Amino acid sequence: MNLRTPGRADALAAEYVLGTLRGQARQRFARLALSDRTLADAVRNWEERLLPLAEALPPVAPPARVWNAVLARIRGAGAARSSIWSSLGLWRGLALASLAMVIALTSVLLRPVTERPEGALVVVLAGSDARPALVASADRLGRYLSVKPVARVDVAADRALQLWMLPEGGNPRSLGLISATGVIRVALSAPAEDALRTIPALAVSLEPAGGSPTGLPTGPVLYSGPIQRTY
């Protein structure tokens, strides 16, 4: 492969990235680029130049079987390292355990709502023993969630309770710190019906004072519950 001619390496890198370098020449070039930094850099530079063009393509959602196949193939490799947050069993367990209590409590909580046509969102946050510890509620169009303890919640002085949204298939997103003793209003970025539209459940974790340093839950999940909507 004659790469001594000035510009030849760069021209080949360009055609490699564009896709017009084919067949054995392509394989050979790729092999050389593995061990030659100048070539590798030339390829990377051309990738930075050309590949953003692909962003102009209208996205096409692949069928769900692709993700299922990927998951099936990576399971086992690294699955053991996944945290309690990715344990579906945990969420199922918590959700089922608190269901009865949710039904009982929401019927009480929602009584005044019938007089307000706009509706509300209610979340009963219960522990693994299914006993409700906190209740979060918001008017459908309200800009905050009221979070109120309904049982005694003991939190050490150097710890804090943090409230999280649990999007389906995504990382928990913090809603802020809450109090174990009094009612707290947690500000929402939009009216509750929009801010929580795609969120099936909330959870509370135990974090260092000041909240999780990483932006993701670091401590144990103390309470969780599905969002009940009355509209």
Next chain:
Amino acid sequence: MALDPAKQLERNARLMELLARTALADQKSFAELYRLTSAHLYAVALRIVRDAAAAEEILQESFVNVWHHAGSYVAAKSQPLTWLTSIVRNRCLDQLRRREIDTVTMNDEEEGVMVAAEDPSPLEMLLSGADARAVGACVETLEPGQKQAIALAFFQGLSHSELATHLREPLGTVKSWIRRGLERLRACLDDAGVAR
């Protein structure tokens, strides 16, 4: 997925974080990475291989590969979506090679002889990073033949000989459109500060 620069920076930062977490075997982050990028990457593969089953398989292989090799992604050297796109495109092009005739002449005798280093490797790739619109604007400056040949090669995965057939032009003309078009693109993008 063409976004304004602020959104693009935000998205890239998110994708970088997800890649970093994927490298630590965090399945949730990997799932989000898939959710955010798979439709884009599937579209890329579909265009080139023109077969849904083959594109699905390439997407699957690519993501399994990403799961195992996310740690080899170097944020300072490539933008995350570019890195992911290159994995998918290379798989597509490798698959196409079976039906291709090699049309780029290479000289085997001097294999292994490299050009002298021209530029140091790029360090601030992220900050000076490519903006899809800058690339698009530069493509617009190409002559019609160059533009068409490059677009067909890039998006549809056409080879030199396929381009010649498709465009009903001699092979030499098509090759020169591609070569000159790429040179011109490079000059335009260098002026615009994309890559280097």
